[in-house]
Amino acid sequence: MPTPDRTSLELIVSAARGILERSGADGLTMQAVADRVGVKAPSLYKRVRNRDALVGLVVEATLVELAVRLERARVSVSRDDVVAAVAREFRAFAHEFPVAYAVSVGPLPEDSRPARETLAATSAPIIDAAASVVGEQHALEAARTITSWANGFLGMELSGSFQLGGDIDAAFDYGVDILQRALVVSVSER
Template sequence: MPAPQRVSAPELVAAIRSIAERDGIDAVTMSAVAAAVGVRAPSLYKRAANRHELLRLAADDAASELGTEIAAIAASTDDPHAVLAGTAHALRALAARSPHVTTLLFCAPDPAINPTPELVAPIMANLLEAVSAIAPDDPLSAARTLTAWAYGFCMMEQNGGFRQGGDVDAAFERGLDSVLRGIRA
């Protein structure tokens, strides 16, 4: 009998994300992922006990991806405004690449799917540090405002919510500028 095929963690996560983006979060099942990586479903139990853990792997990967981008932005400038604008742009870029998986970062259908707190912590640290430089009295509320606006804009954009015409990129920039001015006020 041949030895079972081994699947690397990056291959597994890529398959999960591919299925989620192509067919939706509900299509991520143990059997669908196993078929995508060329193994039998029981082989996946070494990496994930259930479907929620598969989705958490995708959420963790997206959080890590976003965290890396935001850390690079924060390391490249001392300007908190640039860090916050860069954060919003990084989130928008992630949502454009992976709208379904991005949803897991903010609206996971089950708490067991939420990204690992240790992967979200660096994102929050960079965000709160930049916001604190602009709005030291209430940085958490300001960070939540920016995040909610940016995520909401991204989801409307991905779902075709901007049907009135006009330049959506310009609208994003105008909205971002308005939110950042509000945070500074």
């Protein structure tokens, strides 16, 4: 098998996220990643401290990619559509990487938690979208409202909790529309 120098950290993280998506959190083992990148499991420990640290690297990579996609969505639309665009991209990302998304927004052991800078970068497009609707003074509160609603909706959707029928896409759009209007009203009432 190749030496660890022939295996990059980027390849290790990519393999880990692929395994996470296919096999779930329990399937993400150092051995599975080692097999995927073509090294012996002990070789991985030269690059990654332990499984929790590996999960942390996957979370970091996931949130960095989410931040890029949210920012792209934010700048691609007018002020009137920015909350909806960011929320829809958030949902699209969660559907593309449901397990990595769920792990990234769920409770994590200390070694798996993303850096504060990563969290700030991921939050920035949502805060900027919120600011365009409610202004800078209330942007953080509005961004937390948007994120909480989207995470709640997506958590239920991805776990199959919506069992009463109906169009889930329409329900998401309805929620985004109500949220956008509520934010606009909150500004006019201040």
